Amino acid sequence: MRIGVLAAQGAFLEHIAVLRELGVNTVPVRLPYQLDALDGLIIPGGESTSIRRLMLDYDLMERIKARARKGLPVWGTCAGMILLAKELSEPDETLAVMDIKVKRNAFGRQKDSFETRLLISALGEDPFPAIFIRAPIIEKVGDKVDVLARLEDETIVAARQKNLLACAFHPELTKDTRFHRYFLDIVAGSG
Amino acid sequence: METGTWKVKIGLAQMLKGGVIMDVINAEQAKIAQDAGACAVMALERVPADIRAAGGVARMAAPAVIEAIMKAVSIPVMAKCRIGHFVEAQVLEALEIDFIDESEVLTPADEAHHVWKHDFKVPFVCGCRDLGEALRRIGEGAAMIRTKGEAGTGNVVEAVKHMRAVTEGIRKLVDTPEEKLAAIAVEMRAPLELVQEVHKTGKLPVVNFSAGGIATPADAALMMQLGADGNFVGSGIFKSADPEARAKAIVKATTHYQDPRIIAEVSKNLGEAMHGLEIKQIPPEKLLASRGW
Numbered sequence: 325m326r327i328g329v330l331a332a333q334g335a336f337l338e339h340i341a342v343l344r345e346l347g348v349n350t351v352p353v354r355l356p357y358q359l360d361a362l363d364g365l366i367i368p369g370g371e372s373t374s375i376r377r378l379m380l381d382y383d384l385m386e387r388i389k390a391r392a393r394k395g396l397p398v399w400g401t402c403a404g405m406i407l408l409a410k411e412l413s414e415p416d417e418t419l420a421v422m423d424i425k426v427k428r429n430a431f432g433r434q435k436d437s438f439e440t441r442l443l444i445s446a447l448g449e450d451p452f453p454a455i456f457i458r459a460p461i462i463e464k465v466g467d468k469v470d471v472l473a474r475l476e477d478e479t480i481v482a483a484r485q486k487n488l489l490a491c492a493f494h495p496e497l498t499k500d501t502r503f504h505r506y507f508l509d510i511v512a513g514s515g
Numbered sequence: 516m517e518t519g520t521w522k523v524k525i526g527l528a529q530m531l532k533g534g535v536i537m538d539v540i541n542a543e544q545a546k547i548a549q550d551a552g553a554c555a556v557m558a559l560e561r562v563p564a565d566i567r568a569a570g571g572v573a574r575m576a577a578p579a580v581i582e583a584i585m586k587a588v589s590i591p592v593m594a595k596c597r598i599g600h601f602v603e604a605q606v607l608e609a610l611e612i613d614f615i616d617e618s619e620v621l622t623p624a625d626e627a628h629h630v631w632k633h634d635f636k637v638p639f640v641c642g643c644r645d646l647g648e649a650l651r652r653i654g655e656g657a658a659m660i661r662t663k664g665e666a667g668t669g670n671v672v673e674a675v676k677h678m679r680a681v682t683e684g685i686r687k688l689v690d691t692p693e694e695k696l697a698a699i700a701v702e703m704r705a706p707l708e709l710v711q712e713v714h715k716t717g718k719l720p721v722v723n724f725s726a727g728g729i730a731t732p733a734d735a736a737l738m739m740q741l742g743a744d745g746n747f748v749g750s751g752i753f754k755s756a757d758p759e760a761r762a763k764a765i766v767k768a769t770t771h772y773q774d775p776r777i778i779a780e781v782s783k784n785l786g787e788a789m790h791g792l793e794i795k796q797i798p799p800e801k802l803l804a805s806r807g808w
Contacts, residue, residue, distance in 0.1 A: 331770070332770055333552070334530055334533060335529045335530055335532060336533065337532065338529060354770060354771060354774075369529075370554065371531070373549055373589065373590055374552045374553065377552035403530075414589075432611075433611045434523075434527055434591065434611075434613035434614065434637060435608070435636050436518060437518060437519075438516045438517055438518045438523060439523060455523060458530075458591065458613070494526060497526050
């Protein structure tokens with residue numbers, strides 16, 4: 325199994341560190357040829373405008389879109405979730421592959437960033453430590469999308485649509501590897 | 516739900532990694548920076564080169580300037596307070612700024628104390644010239660570090676010196692026997708726990724960007740290859756002939772820092788870089804990096 329982590333900008337080294345700890349062959353992706361021979365791709369947290377700029381400039385937007393449509397498992401965390409969405413509350417270019425509507429900076433500025441523990445049944449009974457940093461939320465999901473996690477007020481913060489996985493928080497900033505293992509199960513075809 | 520935690524503070528810095536934070540003085544420049552791919556902007560009244568030229572006392576930017584920039588962009592906005600001026604920091608926090616830079620580029624307000632940054636919910640970034648200074652600032656609550664370089668010069672030599680000093684400091688600490696760490700901590704005037712942590716992990720506990728003198732795509736890639744997590748670019752962009760093109764090029768060079776062909780490609784047709792200053796020709800009392808302790 326070979327997992328790529330988009331390394332345009334953001335917390336890509338953190339994802340790579342978790343995957344390597346789990347014994348997974350991991351490669352940073354900055355140019356289109358690096359997408360070849362991948363079994364899965366993670367789009368990390370960072371600034372979505374910055375990541376989008378670098379994806380457009382190096383022809384990654386169309387290439388990733390095509391691969392995702394053909395079934396490549398792709399997991400977007402925070403900025404990555406924004407880039408997967410078909411619709412944004414303030415329109416901007418995205419990969420537009422996942423049937424979710426996303427609102428950026430939904431909680432406000434950095435002073436509103438927070439930590440909490442989420443019940444995510446797909447990951448087992450223990451609550452998952454979730455760090456939300458200037459985080460987006462999912463405002464709406466399509467019929468084929470499964471909601472994986474909600475805040476106490478019902479706000480959707482993680483979802484899955486077949487090969488596509490999205491979360492508004494940062495599993496790569498915690499020591500809990502369950503979300504990464506969940507994605508690896510999707511890649512292995514057993515999730 | 517808990518806000519303002521250490522993880523949330525250092526987490527924002529982690530989201531900025533691999534990116535470029537650009538100094539801007541108005542909404543128009545902020546938009547140019549965002550469109551070019553900046554991961555954050557620093558809201559200022561003057562870029563460091565102009566602060567250097569103007570002389571006098573440099574203070575926190577006016578709230579109206581900061582608010583106009585915050586309104587113009589969706590990326591994080593940072594602003595500078597004077598070293599030790601905890602009320603400027605309180606004002607910036609009240610304005611809901613995303614990150615405060617307690618900066619030597621402004622005139623220090625306290626010659627003995629930096630801001631006690633643990634008291635704030637907003638994260639702070641501080642400058643350093645070596646590992647000891649970095650750990651002193653982290654001990655006070657800085658959630659991000661940048662090497663100081665020499666701001667407003669367009670000369671990368673000091674940035675290189677400070678980045679190498681931090682890296683060398685870490686290397687030495689890793690090789691130091693455990694029983695000597697307490698003595699080293701005293702020598703560094705840094706908290707023992709932080710010295711022990713760096714000894715164990717071989718890296719700083721927070722993100723470390725480079726700053727102070729980056730003017731070209733090659734400068735930006737140089738700092739990344741020397742181990743920076745990302746770059747602050749101050750005067751280097753908006754004091755150059757074509758800020759838009761240069762901003763884009765520096766963003767690309769920061770991402771593709773290991774790819775000389777891309778750095779060569781993005782370095783074409785940028786027009787003239789900012790005029791640089793030779794450090795030795797600046798009188799010692801005008802050097803900004805020596806502010807702070």
